[in-house]
Amino acid sequence: MTTNCTSVKWVGHAKCRACEVRNFVLFSGLSDRELDAILQPIDNLRVAQHATLYDQGAEAPSLFTVRSGLLKLRVDLPNGGQRIVRLLRQGDVAGLETLVDEPYHHTAVALLDTDVCRIPREVVLLLDKTSPSVHRALLQRWQHLVDQADHFIVALSTGSAEARMARLLLTLGCHGSHPATLFPSREDMGALLGITTETASRVIAEFKRRGLIQIEKRECVDYDHTGLSQLAES
Amino acid sequence: MTTNCTSVKWVGHAKCRACEVRNFVLFSGLSDRELDAILQPIDNLRVAQHATLYDQGAEAPSLFTVRSGLLKLRVDLPNGGQRIVRLLRQGDVAGLETLVDEPYHHTAVALLDTDVCRIPREVVLLLDKTSPSVHRALLQRWQHLVDQADHFIVALSTGSAEARMARLLLTLGCHGSHPATLFPSREDMGALLGITTETASRVIAEFKRRGLIQIEKRECVDYDHTGLSQLAES
DNA sequence: CGTTATGTTGACCTCCTTCAAAGGCTGTGG
DNA sequence: CCACAGCCTTTGAAGGAGGTCAACATAACG
Numbered sequence: 001m002t003t004n005c006t007s008v009k010w011v012g013h014a015k016c017r018a019c020e021v022r023n024f025v026l027f028s029g030l031s032d033r034e035l036d037a038i039l040q041p042i043d044n045l046r047v048a049q050h051a052t053l054y055d056q057g058a059e060a061p062s063l064f065t066v067r068s069g070l071l072k073l074r075v076d077l078p079n080g081g082q083r084i085v086r087l088l089r090q091g092d093v094a095g096l097e098t099l100v101d102e103p104y105h106h107t108a109v110a111l112l113d114t115d116v117c118r119i120p121r122e123v124v125l126l127l128d129k130t131s132p133s134v135h136r137a138l139l140q141r142w143q144h145l146v147d148q149a150d151h152f153i154v155a156l157s158t159g160s161a162e163a164r165m166a167r168l169l170l171t172l173g174c175h176g177s178h179p180a181t182l183f184p185s186r187e188d189m190g191a192l193l194g195i196t197t198e199t200a201s202r203v204i205a206e207f208k209r210r211g212l213i214q215i216e217k218r219e220c221v222d223y224d225h226t227g228l229s230q231l232a233e234s
Numbered sequence: 235m236t237t238n239c240t241s242v243k244w245v246g247h248a249k250c251r252a253c254e255v256r257n258f259v260l261f262s263g264l265s266d267r268e269l270d271a272i273l274q275p276i277d278n279l280r281v282a283q284h285a286t287l288y289d290q291g292a293e294a295p296s297l298f299t300v301r302s303g304l305l306k307l308r309v310d311l312p313n314g315g316q317r318i319v320r321l322l323r324q325g326d327v328a329g330l331e332t333l334v335d336e337p338y339h340h341t342a343v344a345l346l347d348t349d350v351c352r353i354p355r356e357v358v359l360l361l362d363k364t365s366p367s368v369h370r371a372l373l374q375r376w377q378h379l380v381d382q383a384d385h386f387i388v389a390l391s392t393g394s395a396e397a398r399m400a401r402l403l404l405t406l407g408c409h410g411s412h413p414a415t416l417f418p419s420r421e422d423m424g425a426l427l428g429i430t431t432e433t434a435s436r437v438i439a440e441f442k443r444r445g446l447i448q449i450e451k452r453e454c455v456d457y458d459h460t461g462l463s464q465l466a467e468s
Numbered sequence: 469c470g471t472t473a474t475g476t477t478g479a480c481c482t483c484c485t486t487c488a489a490a491g492g493c494t495g496t497g498g
Numbered sequence: 499c500c501a502c503a504g505c506c507t508t509t510g511a512a513g514g515a516g517g518t519c520a521a522c523a524t525a526a527c528g
Contacts, residue, residue, distance in 0.1 A: 075384070075388050077388070077392065077393075078466075078467040079393075079467055079468065081392075083387065083388050083392050085384050085387045085388060096377065096380075097377055097380075099373055099377075100370075100373055100374050100377045102377070105381065105384065106384075128369075129366075132363075135362075139333055139334055139376070140334050142373070142376045142377070142380070143330065143331055143333075143334045143336070143376070145380050146330075146331075146376070146379050146380055146383060147339065149380060149383030149384060149386075149387065150309070150319050150339065150340075150383060152383075152387050153317065153319045153383065153386050153387055153391060154309050154311070154317050154319060157387060157391035157392075157428055158311065158315075158317050158391075158428050159311075159313075160515075160516090161515080161516070185474070185475090186474075186475065186476090187474080187475095194391055194392050195516075195517090196516075196517060196518080197474090197475085198475095198476085198477090198516090198517075198518080198519095199515090199516060199517075201474095201475060201476060201477085202476080202477080202516090204475095205475090205476065205477085218474095218475095218525085232312075233312040233313055234313060394483075394484095395483080395484070419506075419507090420506075420507065420508090421506085429484075429485090430484075430485060430486080431506090431507085432484090432485075432486080432507095432508085432509090433483090433484060433485075435506095435507060435508060435509085436484095436508080436509080438507095439507090439508065439509085452493085
């Protein structure tokens with residue numbers, strides 16, 4: 001279990017001022033002076049691919065903002081299976097439940113090497129009180145989580161396996177060129193769509209044959225957006 | 235379309251002080267004086283069974299708290315079908331997206347005669363700023379919506395039709411005695427679980443035969459919680 | 469270069485959908 | 499009060515989509 005590919009490494013105290021995703025994350029509206037006051041307790045972590053950031057049910061002292069990479073939020077089912085309920089990308093927030101004093105509701109695992117900022121509950125609660133812009137940002141993140149959850153219900157859990165997969169691929173993006181869009185494992189695709197690994201594999205294989213997607217070295221190279229969109233509406 | 239069974243009737247200005255669900259709704263922490271100041275713009279509406287409270291995509295000037303009854307939040311699919319993404323009961327909030335300046339994300343329809351309070355966006359935003367207790371309540375409602383959405387993914391969109399239906403019935407409650415628990419139409423059950431009306435009907439019929447549920451006059455009378463829980467974990 | 473995870477494919481069978489028809493409950497008007 | 503229309507529910511039969519189990523292929527990895 002403790003291989004070096006499942007580690008969460010400390011990178012340093014966050015330098016929010018220099019953070020390239022400042023405009024995406026919670027503190028985009030703060031002045032430099034305000035920022036300095038809160039930098040101290042905020043840590044910058046790197047979560048290696050496949051590493052677990054936190055576990056469902058564990059006490060939740062902090063929330064996390066995603067600076068780069070990709071996280072999945074997973075729920076374990078009573079029958080041994082698992083279901084992925086959210087994908088978090090740059091600018092998304094994980095562990096907001098800490099603000100209402102609840103333990104983590106999911107297990108967060110990195111699908112790619114991922115950089116996150118860990119922000120203690122107290123810091124966010126304080127800023128939420130004192131800074132209107134942080135407060136606004138917080139409400140927006142929360143609403144965005146609801147929207148993403150809705151998308152999982154409407155787009156990724158409704159219709160045939162083909163339609164769901166098409167919608168998943170469109171959701172993941174893979175806009176033509178080289179941005180490292182993740183192509184999840186068949187197992188994860190299954191957990192995302194509520195289908196089995198085998199079915200996920202079959203659907204992907206069929207998409208390849210029909211030329212709807214192109215894959216090289218296990219990574220997606222390009223989609224046929226038109227064709228996929230058509231399938232998505234079945 | 236404009237029959238008298240699909241109407242939203244104005245009942246009066248809300249008397250939050252006397253409201254029997256005060257402790258459930260947003261303003262439970264306010265003093266009487268604070269309450270008086272905001273009572274004016276808050277209206278008390280009755281939504282008749284099957285009536286629409288608001289439509290997806292419409293401008294969202296207000297949010298709503300459910301005082302009694304049951305609302306469904308529906309999303310219309312491109313292929314003509316529809317999916318229910320949430321059920322709102324006493325104490326739940328609908329239309330929170332108004333606070334981040336977005337149009338309504340769903341169509342809200344009453345499954346039972348339902349009483350709601352309509353609260354203008356500005357009132358909530360103001361109170362959110364001035365009253366810590368309202369602010370806390372707001373965050374909690376928002377988190378609760380996320381939790382409910384997750385439940386729809388994990389419990390109502392995962393596994394066999396039987397398992398999903400068992401989980402739906404357990405979610406609906408029907409705790410033994412007479413509290414008017416709704417027993418949704420087969421069509422709504424289908425839209426809730428992502429299955430067809432016919433399958434919903436068949437599953438319910440089979441549950442009746444096995445004695446897992448008892449129905450009289452189209453309403454649920456009792457569940458076999460043990461048996462259903464067992465099915466729910468398949 | 470063997471070992472192990474991950475992806476692919478086949479055969480079979482179950483579950484769900486689809487299409488169709490019949491039965492029941494409700495309301496309306498004669 | 500009864501007849502009839504309309505809607506929802508139930509049930510049937512047939513076909514298809516997806517699950518299951520197993521074998522095999524193909525990378526990834528020490």
